[in-house]
Structures are given as structure tokens and as C-alpha cells.
Amino acid sequence: MAKSHKPVVWFPFAAGGTVIAFCIPVIVVLTFLAALGHVPAGLSYEKMHAFAASGLGKLIIFGVVSLSLWSSAHRLRCTCYDFGLRADTLAATILYVAAITGSLAAAVFLLRI
Amino acid sequence: MSNSPPRSQPPLAAPHGGAAASLGRPGGSSERIVQLEVLRYNPDTDTEAHFQRYEVVCQEEWVVLDALNKVKADIDPTLNYRWSCHMAVCGSCGMMINGEPKLSCHAFLRDYEGVIRVEPLAHFPVERDLVTAPDDFMEKLKRVKPYLIPKEEKPISAGEYKQTPAQLMKFRQYSMCINCMLCYAACPEYGLTPGFIGPAALTLAHRYNQDSRDGGRAERQEVVATHEGVWECTFVGACSEVCPAHVDPASALQQMKITSSIDWIVEHLIPGGKSARDTASREDAGDIS
């Protein structure tokens, strides 16, 4: 039995899981405040645009979004199996392609800013 | 067993001990009638398993194994189950007790109310009644080479392979495994994907990989780093929760996922990167020998 190439998908999953744990809760809090009508000053167009226009800002946003997407896609692939869906290759293909598409879209939008 | 209180003699003090002779010790503990619901399966006549109810007079401080021994001695000699040491060391009396993988010698009646349901270990074929077939685990255990593969052979005259206390502590926890297979009965991924090498065998591979005297990691990686090795694990963590020896298989497997991933990067992404075989022998270089 050959060694597995699972590290290719697992490493970004582990990195993304860490990013989600550290970053996503506070980001959800920010947009939740906006949803409640209390838009934080930092979410104004000027502030957000300035942040996304900087190189560091682009890097942070892209890193958080793409790794979180990948991590969620990989975990959902495993969850599909746990729920009894045995078409693992199909689930993996669809979910990974979706995550990569989302990341590419994020990159394109960031480059437009 | 560190926390077991003194208790009266079980009905069978040893496999060949005198039955019932020690029952009803005067001035002893209180009696209690326990309802046991035991899964029965006779391979010669049955196509399905069924539950059989036993009413057993027990001492309050007995364990479930004592109650089974009482059934076997006084009520139904056809009941089959494995046990040996009665002190959570041998690992042969693992059963599902109210759905939880337990050593039946370590499952105290006082912790249970109402009917106690006793089944053979989950995820293993049932040989007869509470006896399961451990063949699959035994085969997998062999595959991970759970023994020292010396980094360097040396003649006896060259003296012993020395180890510092810190080097011992690095793997000591993982050497406490008693091969009771409770972790396999707890692991849903093993139940769903029987090809999975599983918690105990992989943890024993980790135990030897972590040993400063060992040089066999590259050989074990041929099994550990496959799909059926660590990559079938989704870190449910049930294995560590049920382990009676306080081994932490979930931790061992997570660590092996990380090292296997680093191996992969070294082998595939770094130009001229060493194979796991080389890294394994290089990693521990410099330790005392």
C-alpha cells in the first residue's frame, strides 16, 4: 500500500482550522453588529477600502478567507462520509473545487481594490 | 488499579478457584439483586443474536465481571465470555456495558442503576455470546512492527542501550497499552471503515517511533502514512476517553499526522529532500546510545 498524499489537503485544513479558531469568531461579531444596525466605525467604506488596498491587508484577507474556505470544505468532505455518503471522490472534488473557486474570486476582487 | 476499594471475594477468586465458597461473608457488605441483559449468540444454532435476562444476587461492591461469574457458576453455565486477571491489567474482559466499552472487571455495579446491558465489544465479529474475534486487530498490530528495531546493532559486549529519564518519559505513556481493544470498539471510523489500522496499533507504532533506541520509523511509515493508517482518523477522540490504561491514542495519531505531513513536504517539495527513511535515522542522531 502506497503512502498517502493526504497531507496536500490536510495541511491547509489544519492551518485553516487554526485561522478559523483565532479569527472567524471576532469577524462574525463585527458583521453581527452591522446586522443589528450598529455598524462599527472600522466597517465604513473608507476604512475597509484602505485596509483592503494595502498589501498587508490583501494578504490577511486572502489568507483568512481562502484557508477558512479550504478547511470548511475538507471538514464537510469528512462529514459527508460520516453521514453515510460513500461517494467520497465526488464529494471531495465538488467541495475542493468550490473552495478554490471562492479563493480565486476573493483574489480577483482584492486585486480590483 | 489505584482506586479500587477493598471488596469481598468475587464468586470465582481465580479461573480455577472454588465457586461460591466465599459468598455471603457474614458482617460484610449489602446484597443487591442486579438485572443483567446479556447478548447471546450461539454460532452452531443462531443466525441472529438475542438478549437474555438474568437476575443475579450480587454484593454491592462487585464489578460486572463478578456478576457474570455468578451467572456462569449458579444460573447458566453455557454463558461464554473472556476474562483472566480481574484487575484491569490483562485486557481480556472488554465488553460494551450500557453501550460504553469497558473492562468488565473495572465496571463497578454501584455505578449502575436498573438493568445493566452487556454486549460483546462493538466493531468486532461475535464468536459466541460475549466473546469476539480479535483476528483483525492482531493482524494490524503485527503490520506496524510494535517492537524495537535497533538503530544500530551492537554486540552484547558493547553494553546496554542507555536511555535518559527524559527519553523514557517521551514514550512511556504509550507503552501502557494492554491491547484490550476498547479503543477499537469506541472508534466510529474503525466501525465504518474496517480497513483502518486503528487507535491501539498506530499508538504502539508511535510508542516505538518515539523511543530513542529505535530506528524503525521509516519502516513503520509504510503502514502509518497510508490511507488506512493515520489518515483514516478524523480525531473523534473516543479512543482516549475509553482507554482504561490512560493512554492517549488520539494524541499519538494527531502527532503522527503532523510528522507524516512534514515527511511528505520533505519528500515532495524540497529539492533533493530526504526520504522518510533518511529523516527517521537522522532525527534522533545525537541522542545518547
Place this chain on the structure above:
Amino acid sequence: MSRNPLVREVPPTSWFFRHPRYMRYMAREITCIFIGAYCVLLVVGLQRLAAGPAAWEGFLLGLRSADSIVFHLLALVAAFYHAATWFNATQKAMPLQIGEDFVPGNLISGAHYAVWVVLSLVVLFLAGVF
């Protein structure tokens, strides 16, 4: 003696109802659905941000619906549950041996929680929440 072992199959679609710890595991795994959906919302937000001030204001206004508030609550619970399970697992994935002894696991997880709280407070401060 001939062998005729009985194989008891695991029900592939309902095994997790067998034990509370399996339910906790599935709860942890299911957080990924809400977090993944929230990431899609972030990508949409980026698209709106790139489209100009009006589009961004529209995006922020669009968040103020009952559906959005319910979704945010679910995502919030999922994100916090993921974070807690992830930090608790760090001590298993990365045990740390100093000298003979291993650093207590709670210290490793606790350090992650501490960094998390500080980082979150810094982000909230930079975002002008307080």
C-alpha cells in the same frame, strides 16, 4: 470447532445517535457548514467592496434582515464551538516536553485561549467597536 462469527454492521447513517460523545463530535464537524457559508458571505462582501462605496453600503444594509441576524447567531455559535474544540485539541496535537516532564495540557490550551482573547480584543479595538 468450526467458526461462524456474527458480524454486526454499524448503521452508516445513524451511528452517531449511539453515544453522546459521537453527537458532540458531529456537532463539531457540522460547524464547518456555517463557517463555510459565512466565508462565502465574506467573498460577496469583498465583491461589493471592490464595486464601490454605494455597493458596500448596500451590502451593509442588506445584512440588516431577520434572516441575516439568525444566520449570524448560528455562525457565531459555530465559530465559538469550533474555536473551543480546536484550542482544547492543541494539547493533544502538540504536547510539549521540557526536561523530563510534559507541560500540563491545560497550559498549552490555556495559552491559545489567552492569545485568542487578546487578538480578538485588538481586532475589536482597531475596528472601532470601543
